[in-house]
Amino acid sequence: MAxxxxxxCYTGEAGNGTGITTFARSSSGLTEVASLPLESPSWLVRHPSLPVLYAANETATGFVTALSLSPAGALSVLGTASTGGAHPCHLAVTPDGRFLLCANYTGGSLAVFSLSTSGALVSRTALVRHTGSGPSADRQEAAHVHMAVPSADSTVVSAVDLGTDEIRSYTLSSDGSLSPLAVSSLPPGTGPRQLVRRPGTDLAYVVGELAGTLVTVRETSPGAFSVVAVTPSTLSSVTPNLVAHLELAGSRMYVSNRGPDCVTEFALDDAAAVSDQPSGANPRHFALVDGTCYVAAQSDDAITAFTLTASGDAELRRYPTGSPTFVLPVSLP
Structure with missing residues (x-):
């Protein structure tokens, strides 16, 4: 198994990366094996059942790229499509594999694309623009959709809006259209960036990028959320802290914090911070694989890696790559 x-990464004026870099992962670490030139592919997602990846090309024009993944792990472009909004920053494929969801950050909009049975982009079936603002004048002057989260049955899409401190949910129809379902407000100035549901419960967690918080919410009905608790996203007192990414793993939760430059471990049952692990500068995204955390340390021009430990004092290993923003582990037979 490979x-x-x-x-x-970010490329051009946004950073000094080159596109999608492929590393081989082994017990001895990461080894770069290939690179595909692509314009600022800042977020990657894999189709749930097909050998296809999708990249959000975070540019002022805004587009998404579909990529074929060969049995050997080589990438090739299948096609591109306009997202209908500037700086797309997040993608998700519905669990049924029929639609690709895209959050346009600067565009303040949510786009939906239909996918063929082979995973290719067919057409944009919906584009919903948000309006509104928040109390942070420099970051919440307008709507900024940062994430689109599909429900397990692929019928509801919840859009996290950093600019308006809201989660706006929609019903996703079989033809790919969106209908308003619910609007859930978060504490003013939260600047919500991500929403992750806890499997088997009605709870979910929101990272507040601007407030430096972790917000626990309860899904009271499909797509409607109420705030349960708010806690700091790190043990560190360093400010400002622009919280970035959240992952659930068993009874633990992990959050990356930019400013303190650490990944914070939480005990999931009580959402209590346990330890901070230094992660490198500007830890934008990370992935957990086989007891190791791989971090896109954007300002260090490196992927950093550390073994998950209870004490949070593991050795930090570095693998150079330009302006990394996303880490996607893939196992191939």
């Missing part, structure tokens, strides 16, 4: 790690 163990690969695909890394997205």
């Amino acid at each position: 163990e690969l790690v695909f890394v997205g």
Whole structure:
């Protein structure tokens, strides 16, 4: 079995990466094996059942790229499509594999694309623009959709809006259209960036990028959320802290914090911070694989890696790559 790690990045004026870099992963670490030139592929996602990846090309024009993944792990472009909004920053494929969801950050909009049975982009079936603002004048002057989360049955899409401190949910129809379902407000100035549901419960967690918080919410009905608790996203007192990414793993939760430059471990049952692990500068995204955390340390021009430990004092290993923003581990038979 081939163990690969695909890394997205910022390119051109946004950073000094080159596109999607492929690393081979082994017990001795990461080894770069290939690179595909692509414009600022800042977020990557894999189709749930097909050998296809999708990249959000985070540019002022805004587009998404579909990529074929060969049995050997080589990437090739299948096609591209306009997202209908500037700076797309997040992608998700619905669990049924029929639609690709895209959050346009600067565009303040949510786009939906239909996918063929082979995973190719067919057409944009919906584009919903948000309006509104928040109390942070420099970051919440307008709507900024940062994430689109599909429900397990692929019928509801919840859009996290950093600019308006809201989660706006929609019903996703079989033809790919969106209908308003619910609007859930978060504490003013939260600047919500991500929403992750806890499997088997009605709870979910939101990272507040601007407030430096972790917000626990309860899904009271499909797509509607109420705040349960708010806690600091790190043990560190360093400010500002621009919280970035969240992952659930068993009874633990991990959050990356930019400013303190660490990944914070939480005990999931009580959402209590346990330890901070230094992660490198500007830890934008990370992935957990076989007891190791791989971090896109954007400002260090490196993927950093450390073994998950209870004490949070593991050795930090570095693998150079330009302006990394996303880490996608893939196992191939």
